[in-house]
Amino acid sequence: MRLALTLGYLSGESGSVATDAAHALDLALAAEGAGYAQVWVGEAYGTDAPSVLGWLAAQTSTIGLGSAVMQVPARSAASTAMTAASLDALSGGRFHLGLGVSGPQVSSGWHGVGFDKPLARTRAYVETVRTALARRPVPPQGPGDDLPALRLALPAPRADLPVYLAALGPRNTELAGEIADGWLPVFFSPEHAGEAMDHLAAGRARAADPSRDVAVVPTVPLVVTGAAGATGGDADGEEAAAMARLAAHTALYVGGMGSASLNVYRDAATRMGHGEAASRITEHYLSGRRREAAAAVPLELVRSTGLVGDPDDIAGRLAAHAAAGVTTVSVTPMAATPAGRQRALTVAAEALSACGAGS
Numbered sequence: 001m002r003l004a005l006t007l008g009y010l011s012g013e014s015g016s017v018a019t020d021a022a023h024a025l026d027l028a029l030a031a032e033g034a035g036y037a038q039v040w041v042g043e044a045y046g047t048d049a050p051s052v053l054g055w056l057a058a059q060t061s062t063i064g065l066g067s068a069v070m071q072v073p074a075r076s077a078a079s080t081a082m083t084a085a086s087l088d089a090l091s092g093g094r095f096h097l098g099l100g101v102s103g104p105q106v107s108s109g110w111h112g113v114g115f116d117k118p119l120a121r122t123r124a125y126v127e128t129v130r131t132a133l134a135r136r137p138v139p140p141q142g143p144g145d146d147l148p149a150l151r152l153a154l155p156a157p158r159a160d161l162p163v164y165l166a167a168l169g170p171r172n173t174e175l176a177g178e179i180a181d182g183w184l185p186v187f188f189s190p191e192h193a194g195e196a197m198d199h200l201a202a203g204r205a206r207a208a209d210p211s212r213d214v215a216v217v218p219t220v221p222l223v224v225t226g227a228a229g230a231t232g233g234d235a236d237g238e239e240a241a242a243m244a245r246l247a248a249h250t251a252l253y254v255g256g257m258g259s260a261s262l263n264v265y266r267d268a269a270t271r272m273g274h275g276e277a278a279s280r281i282t283e284h285y286l287s288g289r290r291r292e293a294a295a296a297v298p299l300e301l302v303r304s305t306g307l308v309g310d311p312d313d314i315a316g317r318l319a320a321h322a323a324a325g326v327t328t329v330s331v332t333p334m335a336a337t338p339a340g341r342q343r344a345l346t347v348a349a350e351a352l353s354a355c356g357a358g359s
Helices: 021-033 049-057 077-090 104-110 118-133 170-179 194-205 235-256 264-271 275-286 290-295 299-304 311-324 338-355
Strands: 002-008 038-041 064-067 095-100 163-166 182-184 219-224 307-309 328-333
Touching: 002 021, 002 338, 021 038, 021 049, 021 338, 038 049, 038 095, 038 328, 049 064, 049 077, 077 095, 077 118, 095 118, 095 182, 118 163, 118 170, 163 170, 170 182, 170 194, 219 235, 219 311, 219 338, 235 264, 235 275, 235 290, 235 299, 264 275, 275 290, 299 307, 307 311, 311 338, 328 338
Parallel strands: 002 038, 002 328, 038 064, 064 095, 095 163, 163 182, 219 307, 219 328
Antiparallel strands: none
């Protein structure tokens, strides 16, 4: 098992993982120096992933670069293939294409693209992306069936340029196993992962090549507690601030990334036995009571889906991820300061070595 870094997106806010471009680069370079496998960049309705990844590609040399995720409703499949081929060429073959349909709030509310039939849309989208990356003719994607098919006007990208899918629900996870090279889950708990891994395996069994490997790369919040997580200040205060940010982050997704009737993150929390708490979080969040929503996040949910604790605790959690079948843990350091986040990356690397699960 290996480690990766998830930057999310640049927010400009002091409490975010990467507040600005300079901080993002510092974290990416720290991860590269510590031997991390990839740095993953996301997008929601702020900074877009390809711009940040192109900027990082120019200033790093060995670390893999991944989109977690490029949103399916934001771009045509042909545009995504062009972007993936360009980023892979500019980075010297280091790009990993992560895709996801996002949720109804971003898909419908932000991009104006309906959230119906997400499985069928994802399957067709990935098929077109792979066709384009293989430099095969892409059939016309809109009106004009008599138009000649075009092919990607770039040198052939890597034949093995990996395509990952973000998925939470059972059928989405099966689809990832069937058509993707990797799975990008969030709110991943090793203790509750058995059913999801079974769905991934079921999809893989239906793939054109069932023997191929499917990478499992969950995004996992990282909070190093105690003296090991401190950077010269108040260790207890830093820990409390980091845990507060983690609770707020969880509340945003469980309560705010969807509606009262449809939220895939709330469904994930419910499958882990936190349905009552998830309902309370949603009620508070959608009513504008974000502080109360964060306070309603169960500590057990935070700890089971994160790397929280001293170095020994983190080593134990990493070992649990490896035992569950995870191939790469992509950490999101939630320390109170930029220096604390870099320190957390070092602690996680040392913990992986100590638990014996590294490769």
